[in-house]
Amino acid sequence: xxxxxxxxxxxxxxxxxxxxxxxxxxxxxxxxxxxxxPQKAHxxxxxxxxxxxxxxxxxxxIVGGLLGFRPDDxxxxxxxxxxxxxxxxxxxxxxxxxxxxxxxxxxxxITVERDGRTSVMVGSSLGAGRILVNxxxxxxxxxHADLHTLLLVAEDTxxxxxxxxTLLADDGVNIATLRVSRRRRGGDAFMVIEVDEPxxxxxxxxIRALPWVRWARRLDKVxx
Numbered sequence: 506x507x508x509x510x511x512x513x514x515x516x517x518x519x520x521x522x523x524x525x526x527x528x529x530x531x532x533x534x535x536x537x538x539x540x541x542x543p544q545k546a547h548x549x550x551x552x553x554x555x556x557x558x559x560x561x562x563x564x565x566x567i568v569g570g571l572l573g574f575r576p577d578d579x580x581x582x583x584x585x586x587x588x589x590x591x592x593x594x595x596x597x598x599x600x601x602x603x604x605x606x607x608x609x610x611x612x613x614x615i616t617v618e619r620d621g622r623t624s625v626m627v628g629s630s631l632g633a634g635r636i637l638v639n640x641x642x643x644x645x646x647x648x649h650a651d652l653h654t655l656l657l658v659a660e661d662t663x664x665x666x667x668x669x670x671t672l673l674a675d676d677g678v679n680i681a682t683l684r685v686s687r688r689r690r691g692g693d694a695f696m697v698i699e700v701d702e703p704x705x706x707x708x709x710x711x712i713r714a715l716p717w718v719r720w721a722r723r724l725d726k727v728x729x
Contacts, residue, residue, distance in 0.1 A: 525566040527630025528554070529581065531613060532570020533727045534638055534650055535626045539619035546571055546595040546617050552610030555599040567613065568595055576634060602627065609637075644695035645686050652681055652699040654724040655709070660717040661687055661694045669712060673700065676708040693719060
């Protein structure tokens with residue numbers, strides 16, 4: 506199915522939806538993982554991002570996303586200068602995240618730090634502003650950020666999914682998709698829950714308070 510967004514592209518600042526709009530949204534997700542503008546960010550560019558990203562404004566777009574700018578924000582043009590005033594210490598590097606036929610050419614690994622919290626995210630810009638995050642802190646995930654999303658790391662405990670879905674239902678939040686991955690049986694499980702309504706702070710805090718939940722993050726949708 507082709508949407509009108511795929512045809513005309515997103516509203517954005519910059520010459521390329523893949524290199525700017527999508528890159529900005531990837532930065533926004535990385536920012537959300539640590540709860541705000543990171544103090545440090547190491548940005549590793551792969552494929553086309555590495556070869557032509559600077560000329561297309563990918564560096565400005567990712568840093569702008571880390572600062573909380575949306576794809577249509579004029580401040581993206583000067584995001585690298587603004588970062589200095591916001592005390593965001595960023596570095597760029599070129600890397601190879603895998604074989605060319607296995608990894609999307611517009612891909613990036615972003616490591617962010619804020620107040621002692623560190624998170625690592627790998628994602629790709631798919632075109633027309635669409636994105637896919639396929640790894641967070643070493644866990645395989647599938648996050649498009651088209652919907653509000655809850656991320657959880659929890660012990661692989663019986664009844665854990667039922668308890669979390671009940672808390673969301675009690676808060677009036679409808680679940681769109683739910684995916685669970687784990688490294689081994691009985692180890693930690695990584696949950697990605699996409700929801701139609703933004704969960705309130707209370708339900709997020711209730712989930713965090715569950716004794717078998719390691720950590721929980723709420724990601725706002727970043728589609729526009």
